[in-house]
Each structure stands twice: as structure tokens, then as C-alpha cells.
Amino acid sequence: MRVYALFGSLVLVAFANVASGAPRTLTLRQSIAPPRNWVDLGRAPPTHVIPLRIALPQPRFLELEEHLTEISDPLHERYGKHLSKEDVEALVAPHASSVDAVHEWLDSHGIRKEACHRSPAGDWVTVRLPVAQAEKMLGTEFRVWKHTLDGDVLVRTTEYSLPAHLDEHIELIQPTTAFNRAKGQRTTFRFSPAPETASPLSSDDKISVAGSGVTVDASCNTTITVSCLKQLYNAVDYVPKATDKNAIALTGYLEQFANFADLQQFYVDQVPAAINTSFDVVLINGGLNNQTLGDAGAEADLDVQFALGISFPTPGTFFSTGGRPPFNPDTDTPTDTNEPYLDWLNFILAQPKIPQVISTSYGDDEQTVPVDFARRVCGEFAQLGARGVSLLFSSGDGGVGDGDPDPATQTCFTNDGKNQTKFIPGFPASCPFVTAVGGTVHIPEVAVDFSGGGFSNYFPRPIWQDVAVGKFLASLPKGTYAGLFNPSGRAIPDVSGQADFFRIFFRGRAVHIGGTSASSPSIAAFIALLNDARIAAGKPSLGFLNPLIYALNGVGFNDITAGNAPGCGTPGFNATAGWDPVTGFGTPDFGKLKDIVLKF
Template identity: 75%
Template sequence: MRLSPFSFLSLFLVPLSSSAAPHHLKLRQSVTPPRHWIRLGRAPSAHIIQLRIALPQPRFPELERHLAEISNPFHGSYGEHLSKEEVEELVAPHPSSLDAVREWLASHGIRSEARHQSLAGDWVTVYVPVAQAEEMLGTEFSVWKHDKDGDVLVRTTEYSLPALLDQHVELIQPTTIFHRAKRLRSTLHFSPPPDVPPSFSADAKITIPGYAVPVDASCNTTITVSCLKQLYNMVNYVPQAMNKNGIALTSYLEEFANFADLRKFYADQVPAALNTSFNVVLINGGLNKQSDAGAEANLDVQFALGISFPTPGTFYSTGGKPPFKPDKHAVVNTNEPYMTWLDFILGQKNIPQTISTSYGDDEQTVPRDYARRVCAGFAQLGARGTSILFGSGDGGVGDGNPDPTTQICISNDGTNRTRFIASFPSSCPFVTTVGGTTQIPEVAADFSGGGFSEVFPRPWWQEAAVEKFLKSLPNGTYAGLFNPEGRAYPDVSAQADNFKIFFRGSSTPIGGTSASTPSFAGLVALLNDARLTAGKPSLGFLNPLIYSLEGKGFHDVVVGNAPGCGTPGFNATVGWDPVTGFGTPDFGRLKELVLQY
């Protein structure tokens, strides 16, 4: 007999009595739905939702202190990364919190067999019908539809918990989270290349003051692996630590990387790699359909692996596309993807030393407690010696829409203030955020995302650089439109437009910070190769090192701006700025610097 999802769950539930249900519920969170979300009506009572329960991590400040020390090149513990077990010990909840949550779940008839607990014990996950979740959380779930793209989610605008759980539960999601991971710009241009040859000859070069080698003139119209290796001084480096090093790309929203396209890319740009490929890891029902190539996935894999070849590459495909069909009572994953991926990767003994992600959304659509908790997961990876890179977004200071004339830059905190819109996870202080440049000599790409977080305070390692930038602004510039005390981003940049990839069998140009991010990640993988070859540990969390260099090892980009919210946005300027960070990398110089520590 085939069981419905509701019948299947009933095997793990015990009958409820009115006396078993906890009383004295206390409101824990209430939100205003972000713009563009329209309530369609009550969620079907039998629809299954996944609830993730976050337990407090009382020793997380200790982990944060360790991370600061092992990431600071001037500290005696630099590079002494923590083990998986040490990190788990530092994020484990107090046993009393686990007991309280288990008792609460049991009071609602949820047996131990129906609970999933993370290895550290700091997350407990259950699948329950909507009717069960509504009773547990004293709320009402609804079906919500996004009026721009039609996505449908099951969410509530508030939830409550027994007062006895106050100190034992940090948050429960997905409840009030309307955040959706979106691909960054990745603008495809399908027009065929012109028949007329370019005006420059095949051997024409551009000499750029301060850059190590001349650059092919063709790179001003088409970016290839060769262009990036010339621009960023990687031409002559030969990796040697392939058996110790690794690079990975993450994929969500059913974006698949195509092996045949990669072979064509390698034949065109990296002939030595022609007979190689990458490892695919499927998470939470993820797929990698070869009949349905994704431009984003192809871009990530082709340039990250093309630059770092022959470093072993991994492609993580995380399943669970959020949209829900309200007329189907099926088990679907309505959770945003970063925590699903983090659950998996934090449980692995061995992790690639460099991981790149090209997805994000408006920071203000993410409940603050959830944003902090996801960000804390990235801190755990950094503590274990992995560098996490995210694109800065493609809407300048605006809401992620690459067309600045149609951006809506209004706060969703009930005040309806005009505000610049930060991007998440780009704004997380425990990731390295990559902005975009274009042209040769390089200028800021006009879509390069950047700004200041409304959630995360400015971290210690960027105090001096950001203060210097803020003091350079004329008095009153954009006053009230951004939080000058917030974590500022991006940290660095790289070329971000006119990339030549292979997609569905043909070459096509593509661009966005989803191009600059895997490119910078490929360079970081080579820096890790140099350190590992020299017997040193991987770089891990990059930001304290980057800011301590004060621009050394980078080409400062001082021309351009990234408009948004009806303004010209911030300008690229001398030193760090919230358009290009410290600028673009010089691998040769950075290699010398990182081998000193």
C-alpha cells in the first residue's frame, strides 16, 4: 500500500491529548511580509513542512575568538585551524536545551525517530503537517505568492513558543522567512559573434601600469581563462599540491553543470585539462541533469576549475526548490538552501579549502536571527580552514535588480524609509565578498553590488579601511540611506563581464559578480596550493589577512561607480571602497605575501 505523506508521518507521531499540548505561549517573532508577496489563503492542513529548530550555542563567542586568532597573520596561532570535532564542541548547546526541546516535541507527539539532530546537536529538524505546526507554534500558516515571478511559499508572519523554551530555542524556520536564494546577474547574451574581425591584431597587447604582464587586447571584448591569468599575474604558476588541495562550487535552484560543455570549454581555453572533469555531490535530493544545463552552474565550474586546474574540483548540487503548488499535498522543501547545504558540509570530515557561491537575496528579507545563525555556520567552515566566497550582488546599492531605474529601495521594517538594500549572505562578516570590474584598464562594473549591512556590525578587521572611506565622503553624502556602522562589502573584486563560456554546446558571453566570484575563488585555490606545497596550512577565513595587507597584493580600482536606488551610488576610490573593495588581485605578489606567514 502506498502511503500519503501524512500517513507516513503518522507512523512517528503519538496521539495528542489536550493535556499534552503546552500552554502559556509567548510571541517569539512577528514580521511584515516583504513587498511583492501576496497572501492567497490558508495553507492546506496536510501539507508537510520542515521545521528547523536552532538551539543556542553558548560557546560560540569562544569559537569566534579562535577564528580571529587563527585568521590574523600577526597572531601566533595563525593557520592553526580547528578540527571538525573541536568546532562541534564549541557550537554544541547546553544539555538542558536539548532536553527541553525533546520534551516539548514529545508533548506534541513527535517521537525521537521523527527527529533529526545535527552532529553538534545545535539544530533539530522535524517534518510535520501544517496543522501540527500551527498547534505547536500558536500560529496560522498561509500560502503566499510572489507577484513578480510567481513563486509560492508556505509561511506565517508570526510564531509563539512556550515561555519555558525562551532560553532553549534561538529560532524556528522556515516560519517567517520570505528569503529566496536568487542567481546573481549572470546576464546571457545570445547574439552571435560579429563576422567582422576585431580591429586589433591577434598579437596586440595592452600594457597597464602596475600590472605584471601585458594583456591580450582581445580581453577588452572577451574574457577567457588566459585573460584572467594575464591580468592577475597567474600565467607561469604550476600547481603541485593536487593531492592535498580542493575547490568547490555550490549550486541551488536546479542549476546543473554540463560535462560536455566543460569539455568544449577546456578544448577552447584550457587544452591541458581536456580529459579531466569534476566530482558531483548530490545533497537533499539534488540532481545534475545533463539534459538541462544551467548557465550559472556552467559559468561557475568552467572558470573556477579552468583557473585552478589541475586542482580537484567538486560540484555540490543542493535540492529542494522552494516554490509550493498549493493544490498538491506533497513533501516539498520550503527552506532556504544555505542551511541545508551547511548541514551537509559541516558534517563532512574533509572539506575543500575554497568554496564559491554565486547566489544571494536582499538582506532585509531574512529574519535577523536566522541571518546570524546561517552566518555562524560560515564561521565554522572558516575555523576549519576553508575560504568561503560570495558574489556581492548585481544591483549596485539597490535591491538586486540590475536595472537601477526599477529598483525599490524601501525598508520593510514598517517605517517605509528609503534605504540602500544590502545583500545576504554577501553581508555576512565570515565570508569574503567579491565585487565586479570591467574593461582594461579596469574600472568598477556599474552593477557591482556593495554597501553596508543593517544586521551585522562592522567587524574589527575592517575598522581602519572603512573609517578611512567614510571620512573621504563629503559631509551628508547619502545620510540616512545606509548604516555606516555595519559590515561593509565587497572585500575584493575581479573581472565580471563578457566572460566566454560554453552553454548547451555553444559559446556565449555572460557576466555578473557570479563571474568574478568563481574566478577569484580559482585564484585563492592557487594561493592555497602554494601554501600547502610549502608545508603551510590553507588560508581559511581570508578577511583579516586581506585587510591587514592594506591593499598590498591588489590593483586599486579608482574609476567608476555602481548606481542604485535612484542615486549614482558609491564611487570607486583610492583604497578600500564599497564598490570594488581593495580592488583586483595580483597573484604573484599575493603568493609572496601569504608565504611569509
């Protein structure tokens, strides 16, 4: 086990005299209505420090997207020919004129180049500033905002301005109007005591899964283990062969870390061959790795135990990224960011070598993220896909609702001040460059009632979804949920996996836990095994998965045709034959998929 600490501390820019010369006129760049459930506590302290992240335009991004489409299409001659780090950086690099214009603007406010941190491609410039200076530069006021439901506190503004001459050189600046928070899916974990052992019932006590040819221990209907998932998804006999070249990773936020002692108990219970093995930990921007048993994170324990248990002995890494804003409006706390995706992306894109599969079980309502910011972050995910990385995200745990696991308390209203009733998709799951994983339950499998799904309001439906999603929409009775969802949007989820009654070890004891937080790392582990088979055969990793998944049109997946995921006072959508916005194409049949991916 190795632990790496990466403290990317940026230079704190003190108050400085503005360079001589007449000030430029500012023009309004963005203005939003105060989001629902956030209350204004007053002006932010002038000396409170915020990290301003300035996004420069990426004039060749469409070229990157074209490359990604070709290398991810299994029918294209370039399939699997992933781009290098240098190739990707060249495709997202800004024009030199934009770089010069931004640094001239910063210099006019006394901020020198050496005080700035630039991303590997130079498309992001980050500088830490006191609130008073940021307000002057952006012509705005930063306020302290508190979330009425969970008490989170952020320093944000509802508008900002820039000199007009920077319009073509700056795409966006955050954190300004972004009120999104990285939340663990199914934040109210359904803990329940688990049996003292996970021993399966007798070999005669099996469930035959119709149409798949597999049998599963009957105990798996009430307790999900590594063995259950390998049986159910037809991977019992697979032995990884390319463990020197293949890898899997999990991301953790909000002070979450995985406990080594819990993992060993899990291995004793479910994966005896893995006893005394561990995983690497990478700490980013103040991420934690406190191994005190009582401080272990349920989300992190779940992710690591099942992802590594299924894919063992594939090497694993846990990225722990700081960024929760424990802001006290009475003090000048210097840690208010809560944009951990950017912190993580800034780090991971700078690495010459990246694990081929990465699972994330965090997200928020799409509408809490400014659309320009969501699209920019989504574009960062595309960069990883172009480098051969498969990104999986939990689809959410609120059905078609706002992520609140209790349908009775969901508030399905728009966040734009109009308070319209709408279904609420999740982000980053709604980004077309990631694979969204929904949830199932029981054997035979049915859709679990909290499986997040629906249609993005930010991202149009990609061409590779047209056939499958178009067929689903055509099957809906005319007028179904008219006005509640965007039928032209990117549809989620793409696939699904078991999502409840997972037996993990948490803080020294066995418990059951559920959520799409469980399905994403589990399905990621099976993708890692598919990569293993390809790499062992001399082929590249699968990379961006969605064009392949939709090209297969359900082949290699167990179609889930029963169940629904309600929300917003409606029954939500139903699981049906083919793709549906509850379970996607269904759950993987590893044996069939292995044979398929070895042909490309």
C-alpha cells in the same frame, strides 16, 4: 568523474495525540509585517509538509569567534592553526538542558527523538510536520504566499509563538517568517553570441596595465577567457603542485547543474591540457545532475568552467542542493523549503574533509532574511572558516540597490512595513565571515556598474575593517546619502574581479555572460592557487580570508579607482583609492600575493 547522491530523508511525523497534561501558555516569539511584493493566497493545506528547523543556543560561540580571529590573523602566533571538526562541534554544542527541554516539548506533541534529525553538533533539530500540527505547536497560521514579480510561492507565517519556558532553549525556528529566496546573482543573464573561437590577437596587440607590470591580450577587452584572467592577475606561469591535497568547490541551487559536455567544449576552446578531465558532483536534498544538454544551468556552467579552468589541475567538486519550492497551492507538495543554505550547511559541516575554497554565486536582499536567522546562518559560515575553509560569495548585481539589475525598476524600500527609502545590502555577502566579491570590467579595470556594495544593517563593522572603511567614510562629503545606509555596518565587497563578457559554453554553444556570478568563482580559483603554493610549501590553507585581506591594506591588489555602481535613483558610491564599497580593495595580483602568503 564521480557522482554521489545524498538523500537525507527525515522521518515524516504523522498526526499524533498530544501527551496528557495541561497545555503550556504560548508567548509571541516573532512577528513581522508581510514583506513587500508577497501576496497572501490563503491558508496552507493542513496536510502540506514543512521541515521545522529548530536552532538551539550555542553558549560557547564567542569562544569559536575568538579562535577564528586568532587563527585568521596573519600577525598572530596561531595563524593557520585551523580547528578540527570535533573542536568546532564542541564549541557550538548546546547545553544538555536545552537539548532535554526541546525534546520534552516535541515529545509532548507526540514527536519522538527517533523522528528528529540532529546536526553534527546537536545545535539544530529538524523534524518534518504537517502544517496543521506545526500551527498547533507554534500558535500560528501558515499561509501560501506568492511573489508578484517572479511567481515564487512559499508557505510561511508572519508570526509564531513558543512556551515561555523555552525562551532560553530555542534561538529560532524556521521556515516560519523567512521570506528570503536563494537567487542566482544577475538572474537576467546578459547572454550574447560569442565569437566562434577565443584565439587571442597577435602577440604584438597587447594592453600594458600601468603599475602592475603585466600585459594583456587586447581581445580581453571584449571577451574574457581563462588566459585573460591569468594574464591580468599575474598567474600565467604558475603550475599547481599540491593537487593531491588541495581542492576547490562550487555550490549550486535552484535545480542548477553543470554540464560535462559544455565543460569539454570549454576546455577545447580555452584549456586544452584539461581535455577529458572532469569534476565530482555531490547531490544534496534532491539536487539535480541531469546531463541533458538542453537542461544545463548557465550559472553552474559559468562557475565550473572558470573556477576549474583557472585552477586546473586542482580537483573540483560541484555541490548541487535542492530546495526550490515548486509549491502549488491546490496540491500538497512536500518540497516547500527554499532554505538551501541550511541544507548545504547541515551536509558540509558533517563532512570530515572539506574543499579548502568554496564559491557561491547566490544571494538575496538582506532585509528579506529575519535578522536572527541571518546571524545564525552567518555563524555556520564561521564554523567553516575555523576549519580552514575560504568562503567566497558574489556581492550582488544591483549596485547599492535591491538586486534588480535594471536600476529603473529597483525598489529601494524597507521591508518592515515602514516603506522607508534605504540602500539594500545583500546576504550572505553581508556576513562578516565570508569574503564578498564585487565586479570590474575592461582593461585597464574600472568598477562595473552593477557591482553590489554597501553596508549591512544586520552585522556591525568588524574590527579588522575599521581602518580601511573608516578612511573611506571620512573621505565622503558630509551628509552624503545620510540616512540611506548604515555607516557602522559590515562593509562590502572585500575584493573584486572581472565580471562581464565571460566566454562560456552553454547548451553546446559559446556565449558571453556577466555578473558577480562570474567574479566570485574566478577569484576563488586564484585563492585555490594561493592555497596550492602554501600547501606545497608545507603550510596550511588560508582559511577565513578577511583579516588577512584587511591587514594587507591593499598590498597585493590592483586598486580600482574609476567607476561607480548606481542604484535607488542615486549614482551610488564611487570606486576610489584604497578600499571602497564598489570594488573593495580591488583585484588580485597573484604573483605578489603568492610571495606574501608564503611568508606567514
